[in-house]
Amino acid sequence: MKDPRILLVGHPNVGKSALFHHLTGQYVIVSNYPGTTVEVAQGALRTRPDQLVVDTPGIVTFPARSEDEQVTVRALLEDEHYAVIQVGDAKNLRRTLHFTLQLAELGLPLILVLNMVDEAQAYGMQLDLESLRRTLGIPVITTVATRGQGVEELLRALEKVQPTLLHLTYPPPIEEALEALIPHLPPAPVAGRGLALLFLSGDASVETWLRDHLSSADYALLEQIRQDLRARLPEPITSVLQRTREHFIRNLVGRTLAQEQRGEEPFSVRLGHLTTHPLWGIPILALVLYALYWFVGVFGAGTLVGFLEETLFGKIINPWMVSHLERWIPWPFLSQMLVGEYGLWTMGITYALALLLPIVVTFFIAFGILEDSGYLPRLAVLTNQFFSRIGLNGQAVLPMVLGLGCVTMATMTTRILNRPRERILVTFLLALAIPCSAQLGVVMGMLAGISFSATLIWAGVVVLVLLTVGWLAARLLPGERTPLMVELPPLRWPLFSNVLIKTLARLEWYIKEAVPLFLLGTFLLFLLDWFHLLPGFIHAAEPIVTHWLGLPPEAAAAFLLGFLRRDFAATNLFVMESQGLLSPIQVVVAMVTITLFVPCIASVFMIIKERGLKTALGMLVFIFPFALFVGGVLYRFLSLVGWHG
């Protein structure tokens, strides 16, 4: 058994991660949409370094529905807890208290943190905290976690936290079932009554835990008690439990919440409604996309890359490095390895820092602003019809949009989806047709240099592939589509400091993950070139690269890099184009083919981790030949219609 920990739990998007940051000093990504955290994060308590604090994914209620919610249930069941801090939204008091009761019944040493109390006050809500504390028998603290307000009081409350003794009385059939169940339960870090209630609710994680800790005969006995109770009740067990809790909460809220009348809706609320309006939502989306394109495509991929690549690296840093290193290092193998045509510096580092870094930085800033504004879940409403055509619902837009930042991270975010079928479909489409920010920036930069029609062809083909393959896959995969049900967070002004910290955290992750792969790919190319194997490889790839895709033979080297990271391949093609080696038709074909490649080796590992080896292999076996097939067909089609940019 591990040392007792402090666990942060609560509904999605209530500020758990922001509070975790203030308690531990450790940053985890904080955003304004449900599902930002999909796995546990832990850090030492700021004031007591030997005490671990654990941040968990948000959970709406017990029983857990999605994979990320199950992570939280497991965290509650598997270890001893020094304290459990429930973070709730102060302005949604009744919803928060329903979850408080579920946690209290588990007999946990519980503290209730009502976060975003500033928003509740802005809505005219006044809370009688003392009455709440007395009735619930637990410390109740108000906070504004993004500003660190109330954290000191929480730290003081942690010093004297006690197990909760709150006890609701349920209708007799349930009380009798509980009485029958409790003696047969194994020892657990939570109270037997709470565990029995979760079992009666049908919580899959609790069932698994009980199966692991009981003999099959004992488990069958529990199952029999539950079956008997179901037979006795005229409605689902969860409805009876819920109604009893609702009755308690109705009385409690009636005594502790005063609501003042306020004037008309704030501008942010009205703007929020417009963003999902069937008519106004579309121009607002177009405006958001245009702003994103301008900031990342024009400013990042154009202005910043132009300055860094052409001026800073092209005219100052690289010429200096080449002349000095060639003079200082007498061994041609080493000097060429560093600053030759396929040099670790002249190719690997230059690509990563001069070409891709500005694009990635601008994308992460723009994306951080979008995340914190609360706009992303609204996209789920606008795009629901599109995703329904491929057997999904609008909630799939979240991992898809996150995939534009990084497909590897987005693959992990598919945990927020409720069914395995949806998780497989979205993972597959992410791997196939969603370009990451780095690649998107390079693609946009190259295609914008040809013509607008080139961009349209590329986007049209990728969307067509997404729709066709998604439609087919949805029909082949067994199971039904889940209808959309999503919470829309309020629109908020993004905090500059959070966007900045988040960008830096993602940038660190990008540099740690991408740069070593860039160096590895470059080194591989250098070795092939040094030992004169590259011409042989290019020659071997000619039937596909030249005859089928219609590209110059040298493009084979780019596709080889594409197996490591497709943005690396796109960058290599970008350099080829700037050297005049690719015609407009070849640029479009190459960009479409590389977009449909698997994103990077890290994403492959993530797919294996999340979906299993067999599923991952199945995806890879389809994706690579399919990408080449689409590229070849597009080349023939564009040649046939005589498109030349």
Add this chain to the structure above:
Amino acid sequence: MLIPRFRLHRGRHRHGQGRHPARPTLWHASPGQEVTIVGFEALPPDFQHYLQAYGLMPGRTVRVLAQRPVTIVQVEHTELAFEPQIARCILVSPVSEKTPSEETNPPTP
């Protein structure tokens, strides 16, 4: 599978048709209207439980914000969006018909 298979109501009419149904559902409510949740039909228990966790439980009053492209309601100070086939499974009564014991949301700011 975490959610059992279920068949949701699939109405053939667009919203706005069939204004006076025998059993009004959330789908029949107009944007801006406040309604009291009465119950559910044709929804599996765990999905009902999930809706209830968001506050969509019998006796609670919610405000309908939109019906297109999907149904959007305000429960306390949360906005929830769901497809019409879910809205068609949530039975409601207009807020004027509520009984004294029924709870209401805090007034809209």
